[in-house]
Amino acid sequence: AQKVTQAQTEISVVEKEDVTLDCVYETRDTTYYLFWYKQPPSGELVFLIRRNSFDEQNEISGRYSWNFQKSTSSFNFTITASQVVDSAVYFCALSEEGYGNKLVFGAGTILRVKS
């Protein structure tokens, strides 16, 4: 069965600090996809990144970076030099190959960035 665990319920940091959000997943499939979404106070989920199980390269996009490690079934998300606008709930999600494109979400991590 698929499962996504985000063990950090809430993280508070001061602006300009770096912060890492953890994501651990479980799946029996060899082909799967991992996602990160951001949910600002307005409510909609904003897509940040998609990773497939065959691509373990780390990715950097501006202040955001992602570390995918199959050996530990983790897909962690780091924000460098955090800003107040980064305050949101962040969700990690997993989908397995095949018809349906069904996402299984973690419980989310609330990130509060204080000025």
Next chain:
Amino acid sequence: DGGITQSPKYLFRKEGQNVTLSCEQNLNHDAMYWYRQDPGQGLRLIYYSQIVNDFQKGDIAEGYSVSREKKESFPLTVTSAQKNPTAFYLCASSSAVYSNQPQHFGDGTRLSIL
């Protein structure tokens, strides 16, 4: 602008009443989804549809119903059988039926019991 529109933003339900949440997309996406979000539990899949006139149950379909008569529309009805309907409901769509396409979300509808 292309996107997903959910309405209303806030909805109140009386005991024994059915209510319908609207979801419309103009992204020309084939697949549409409904999720329920409760505090501390992430999002859980209620129903999904890959093509018009076809839909499948997700993990928590009991007490809900859907229809998919048009590609751009996927309304969700919360029936009186759903005993704990208070939650935030999110609609999503994606461009293809397979797992590598990200889902795009609407702004959500917050449903409460009167």
